[in-house]
Amino acid sequence: MAYDSNVLRRATQRLSEERRLREEMQDRRRAEIYQKLPQVAQIDQQLRRTIVDIIAASLRTGDDPAPAIGEVKRKNQALQERRTQLLLENGYPADALDARPACPTCGDTGWVGANMCSCLKKLCAQEQIRELSKxxxxxxxxxxxxxxxxxxxxxxxxxxxxxxxxxxxxxxxxxxxxxxxxxxxxxxxxxxxxxxxxxxxxxxxxxxxxxxxxxxxxxxxxxxxxxxxxxxxxxxxxxxxxxxxxxxxxxxxxxxxxxxxxxxxxxxxxxxxxxxxxxxxxxxxxxxxxxxxxxxxxxxxxxxxxxxxxxxxxxxxxxxxxxxxxxxxxxxxxx
Structure with a gap:
């Protein structure tokens, strides 16, 4: 579908703006939770460190890294379970800190490979109606x-x-x-x-x-x-x-x-x-x-x-x- 460049530009800008607003809302929610539940903030810091631990274990030479990686993963799982428990106990959904795109198909980029995603097509259609209305x-x-x-x-x-x-x-x-x-x-x-x-x-x-x-x-x-x-x-x-x-x-x-x-x-x-x-x-x-x-x-x-x-x-x-x-x-x- 050959959309007019102005229509596509405005639709893409709307998609980017909606993504930015969701990210800002997620940042505010995260700050609110961290302030109310400092333990959750500490757990998230530990979870970020476990990623470094996994990379270090996989690069370790001379030893089989599998046991070390397994231990790190178990630690990671325990931390996630504890974080979920804290969130639920304080009235938050389990995925309150997870950044989820509005469109899981394209991750809010508007494109799946070289093909336009349906979410961007929808915005293009709306902008096109607006253009026609002129x-x-x-x-x-x-x-x-x-x-x-x-x-x-x-x-x-x-x-x-x-x-x-x-x-x-x-x-x-x-x-x-x-x-x-x-x-x-x-x-x-x-x-x-x-x-x-x-x-x-x-x-x-x-x-x-x-x-x-x-x-x-x-x-x-x-x-x-x-x-x-x-x-x-x-x-x-x-x-x-x-x-x-x-x-x-x-x-x-x-x-x-x-x-x-x-x-x-x-x-x-x-x-x-x-x-x-x-x-x-x-x-x-x-x-x-x-x-x-x-x-x-x-x-x-x-x-x-x-x-x-x-x-x-x-x-x-x-x-x-x-x-x-x-x-x-x-x-x-x-x-």
Whole structure:
């Protein structure tokens, strides 16, 4: 999973901070116990010395070290039993002085060999939701809160389904896409239709559900995405170029890219080329993409290159939205 470097950095910092706080709490508890039970402090000093004794016995030359090591171990065991007894008699748990990691799998490092541990993945998912919330209102946007009440159940002109029937189908496709990610039968989605029909809302629902599963999700508008591609190619400022390169790398390599409002950008030959690069690179790598647009597929064919339109039509499940503008209906008759 290709997490954004900022997301990974913040998650790693949180993991380190949580580990530091646990260590400080353990130090305070140890100091409290030593002050209340000086004998326990003395036992711990003796236990530390037994380690030196074991090393000395194992390095001793000329004699078999096994008897000496055995004696040291027996002494060590007796000291531990006495310490446990003192702790229990004074109301402390037997392991009160043991430093135990919150995650026994990775020892609170966040990594098991070269693989990210589930504890760090969980923090990355939380940070990713926070990152997405900067651009998307994820407060109440979830499949559970998606309502069909604003969609008419009357036949829609020129269509076989009512808007409500159509949106029930689209909602179910989006829900299954997110809940089964990345194994759903449709790898990529193209949400098309007039403004105010719920495309961005369902995109946010998908983003939340997939991010909560621990996959890297990047959401951005077409205007921002193509501006970053343009900065990377044409900017003369090295810092701007580096930032734009980092952003475009996120767009190309995240597990799920949600490109919102395709068609709102000024369409130039460069934008046409950048869109094809983005779509084709992600398809070739097997990475998933959701695109929303007010453009119909006929308008996409006229506005962008034939290659791009062919890739979208061939590799994306096109979901046409229709109905009345939900935003206007909410103002007229709030539920």
């Amino acid at each position: 651009l998307l209102d994820l407060g109440e946007q979830s499949f559970d809160t998606f309502s069909l009440d604003y969609y008419s159940d009357r036949p829609w002109p020129g269509e076989l389904e009512s808007p409500r029937e159509r949106m029930e189908f689209i909602r179910d496709v989006c829900y299954n896409y997110a809940s089964r990610f990345p194994k759903f039968v449709y790898r990529n989605l193209f949400l098309t239709g007039a403004p105010g029909l719920g495309k961005t809302f369902l995109s946010a629902c998908i983003a939340r559900a997939v991010a909560e599963k621990g996959y890297s999700v990047v959401y951005d508008t077409a205007v921002n995405i193509f501006a970053r591609f343009e900065e990377q190619k044409f900017s003369r400022d090295e810092l701007d170029i580096r930032d734009a390169r980092d952003e475009t790398r996120r767009y190309l390599h995240c597990d799920l890219l949600i490109l919102d409002d395709l068609g709102s950008e000024m369409t130039t030959p460069f934008v046409q080329s950048a869109l094809y690069t983005l779509v084709n690179t992600r398809l070739t790598a097997g990475r998933r993409t959701v695109i929303s647009s007010n453009l119909s597929m006929d308008e996409v064919r006229r506005r962008y290159s034939g290659q791009t339109a062919s890739r979208l039509e061939g590799e994306y499940r096109v979901l046409p939205f229709y109905g009345e503008d939900i935003r206007l209906l909410r103002k007229q008759r709030p539920i």
